[in-house]
C-alpha cells in the first residue's frame with residue numbers, strides 16, 4: 001500500500017486532540033493509515049541582528065504510526081503568508097467578506113515564498129509511490145511548486161472552507177494564478193455541491209476549461225478531477241467520549257444545574273464567519289417576543305479564542321461582549337442570567353456531555369465550509385429524548401442535515417421563531433428528526449470522507465505531470 005503524506009499548515013500530534021475540524025479529522029485518518037504529516041511547527045523564529053531568520057530547519061517526531069515533520073517560519077514569512085494572505089485575504093473572501101479583506105500586495109509574495117519553502121523541504125522526503133494529500137487554503141499553490149521541482153506523485157487537494165461564486169473570487173488580485181495552481185493537482189475536493197458548482201462555473205468562465213464529464217476538467221494542459229466530499233465526524237470516538245467519566249460528569253452536572261430550565265448551546269471558535277452577534281440578537285428577540293422564555297431558557301455560548309493577531313477578530317470579540325452584557329443587564333434577574341458567555345476552549349472530553357444536556361443547539365454561521373459542531377451535537381443526543389438542531393442554511397452541513405430547523409441567520413426574527421419552535425417541539429417530532437439526521441451522520445462519517453477522497457485520488461487519471469507551472 002502506498003504511503004500517505006498529509007500536508008497542512010499546522011501539524012498536531014494525532015494522539016492528542018485540538019480544537020478545529022481539520023485537526024480532529026486528520027488525526028483520525030493518520031491514526032488509521034500511518035504515514036507522514038508535514039507542516040509548520042507553529043513556531044516563529046525572530047531575525048538575528050541584521051540578518052534573515054534561520055527558517056526551514058526540519059524537526060521530526062514519531063507519534064505512533066505517524067511521522068510528524070515540522071518547520072519553523074520567520075516572522076516576516078509568518079506575517080505575510082499566515083496573517084496576511086491566508087487569514088487577511090483568502091479566509092474573508094472565501095467566506096464572502098470582501099469588506100474585511102486586506103489586499104496588501106506584499107502578502108502574496110510571502111504566501112508564495114512559504115509554499116515554495118514547503119515544497120523545497122518536502123520534496124527530498126518523498127517516495128515515488130507516495131500519495132500526497134494537501135489541505136486547505138494556506139497551501140493552494142503547493143502542488144504547482146512540487147511539480148516545478150519534478151514531483152510526479154499523485155497529489156490531491158481538499159478545501160475545508162467554502163469557495164465563493166466566481167464574481168467574488170474574481171475580486172482577489174491574482175485569482176487567476178490561484179485557480180490555475182489548482183490544476184497542478186490530480187483531484188480537488190470541496191465540502192459541498194454548492195462550492196463545487198462555484199469552482200466549475202469559475203473555470204468554465206475564466207479559464208475556458210473543458211468539461212470532460214464525470215467531474216473531469218481539462219485546462220492549462222492538464223486534466224483534473226473535482227468533486228464534493230463533505231467532511232464527517234468520528235461517531236465512535238464521540239460515543240466513547242460521551243460514556244467516559246469526564247463526559248458523564250459534565251452531563252450530570254449540567255442536567256442538575258438546568259433541571260428547571262431548558263439549555264441552549266453554542267460552541268464555536270470566535271470568528272466573524274460564525275454569526276455570533278446575529279445569534280445573540282436572535283436570542284434577545286426570542287426573550288422580547290416570548291416572555292414565557294424568561295427564567296426558563298439559558299443560552300450557554302462558548303467561543304474559543306482564535307487568530308487574535310488579526311484585527312477583525314478583536315472587533316467581533318468586543319461586539320459579542322457588549323451584546324451579552326446588554327442582554328443580561330436588560331433581561332437578567334437575581335436568580336437567572338439569560339446568557340452564559342465563556343471566552344475559552346472547553347476540553348473536548350466535556351463537549352458530548354454539554355451537548356447531550358442541551359435541548360437546542362444554535363449553529364448559525366453566516367458562512368461555513370461544513371461545521372462539525374452541528375454533527376457532534378446530533379451524535380451526542382439521547383435518541384429517546386433528543387435535542388433540536390437550529391442550523392444556518394449557509395453552513396455546508398445544511399446540504400446534508402435537511403431535518404434540522406434550517407434558518408437564515410441574517411433574519412433575526414425568523415431565527416428567534418425557529419428557536420421558539422425548537423424549544424416547543426414535541427418529543428415524537430424530535431425523535432423522527434434526530435433519527436433521520438443520525439442516519440446521514442453515520443453514513444457520511446470521517447472514514448467515508450477519507451476513504452472516498454483517497455479512492456478518487458488513486459483513480460484520478462493524471463495525463464500530464466511535471467509541467468512547469470508557475
Ligand code: ADP
Pocket residue numbers: 018019020021022024267268269302303304344345346347348351370371372373374376
Ligand atoms: P472550524 O473548523 O471553523 O473551527 P468546525 O465546527 O468545523 O469549525 O470544527 C470545530 C471543531 O472544533 C469541532 O470538532 C468542535 O467540537 C471543536 N470546537 C469548536 N469550538 C470549540 C470550543 N469553543 N471549545 C472546544 N472545542 C471546540
